[in-house]
Amino acid sequence: MLNLFEREKLDLQSLSPSDTAINVEGLNLWFGKKQVLNDISMKIPKHRITALIGQSGCGKSTLISSFNRMNDLVDGCRYLGKVEIDGRDINHSRENVARLRASVGMVFQRPNPFPMSIYENVCYGLKLQGMSLRRTLDDSVEQALRDAALWEEVKDRLFEPANILSGGQQQRLVFARALALQPDILLLDEPTSALDPLTTLYIEELMISLKKRCTVIIVTHNMQQAARVSDYTAFIHQGELIEYADSDSLFTMPVKKQTEDYITGRYG
Ligand SMILES: Nc1ncnc2c1ncn2[C@@H]1O[C@H](COP(=O)(O)OP(=O)(O)OP(=O)(O)O)[C@@H](O)[C@H]1O
Numbered sequence: 001m002l003n004l005f006e007r008e009k010l011d012l013q014s015l016s017p018s019d020t021a022i023n024v025e026g027l028n029l030w031f032g033k034k035q036v037l038n039d040i041s042m043k044i045p046k047h048r049i050t051a052l053i054g055q056s057g058c059g060k061s062t063l064i065s066s067f068n069r070m071n072d073l074v075d076g077c078r079y080l081g082k083v084e085i086d087g088r089d090i091n092h093s094r095e096n097v098a099r100l101r102a103s104v105g106m107v108f109q110r111p112n113p114f115p116m117s118i119y120e121n122v123c124y125g126l127k128l129q130g131m132s133l134r135r136t137l138d139d140s141v142e143q144a145l146r147d148a149a150l151w152e153e154v155k156d157r158l159f160e161p162a163n164i165l166s167g168g169q170q171q172r173l174v175f176a177r178a179l180a181l182q183p184d185i186l187l188l189d190e191p192t193s194a195l196d197p198l199t200t201l202y203i204e205e206l207m208i209s210l211k212k213r214c215t216v217i218i219v220t221h222n223m224q225q226a227a228r229v230s231d232y233t234a235f236i237h238q239g240e241l242i243e244y245a246d247s248d249s250l251f252t253m254p255v256k257k258q259t260e261d262y263i264t265g266r267y268g
């Protein structure tokens with residue numbers, strides 16, 4: 001088992017199955033005729049934060065969406081290769097996609113609250129899972145909203161519609177909705193790009209504290225954020241995984257010229 005407090009760098013190539021949250025093997029993905037992911041193989045360690053960085057359009061969102069089969073919703077999407085979670089091929093026809101998406105939660109760049117109350121948004125997934133006891137739901141909603149740093153702002157209007165919240169509040173609500181399900185893996189696609197600096201800092205601290213409970217994968221255009229919060233970073237360029245290493249090394253001594261050009265702002 002991984003020790004959360006150890007600072008030694010894991011060998012990403014030879015990560016053992018029990019320390020691997022997601023094993024991506026030879027993943028190629030097309031939208032129609034356009035190939036968007038090109039032969040990506042990577043092992044993402046459990047209980048760590050892994051950042052995905054790269055130019056707009058390089059395939060970051062597509063890659064994380066293939067970790068909970070969100071690309072299933074896109075017409076004309078086809079793939080080759082494997083994505084394994086806990087040794088299970090998640091694209092197998094017998095995979096229970098609803099259960100997969102509960103255990104692999106996702107927060108998108110643009111907040112997407114459901115058209116219902118704040119309270120109902122947070123407990124939506126729990127109710128789907130069959131939780132109906134009011135007291136338990138109340139406790140879970142409060143805890144998730146506290147975790148997402150929103151409780152104080154909404155505790156007196158839990159039954160008002162979620163769309164009365166500001167953009168940043170809606171984003172934290174979506175965070176709470178994902179956290180309420182206690183996911184094993186949390187996929188965050190530029191989760192703080194709509195948030196003010198203070199809330200961003202809080203969310204970053206939240207991500208770090210979440211490592212105890214789950215594996216976090218974050219897409220970010222903010223290099224300081226990636227360096228600040230992530231343990232490992234993958235640099236993607238035009239659908240290819242160019243470099244994947246511990247974040248200290250990648251940001252201070254990138255091996256590939258393309259990585260260096262990107263992190264020093266020569267393009268992107
Ligand atoms: N639903 C879709 N149908 C067709 N093409 C798509 C679809 N979604 C994404 N693409 C294309 O796939 C490529 C990768 O897109 P993706 O959204 O993964 O990039 P990204 O790295 O997340 O970019 P950004 O940083 O701008 O969010 C782009 O060329 C995009 O136009």
Ligand SMILES: [Mg+2]
Pocket residue numbers: 060061062189
């Ligand atoms: Mg994206």
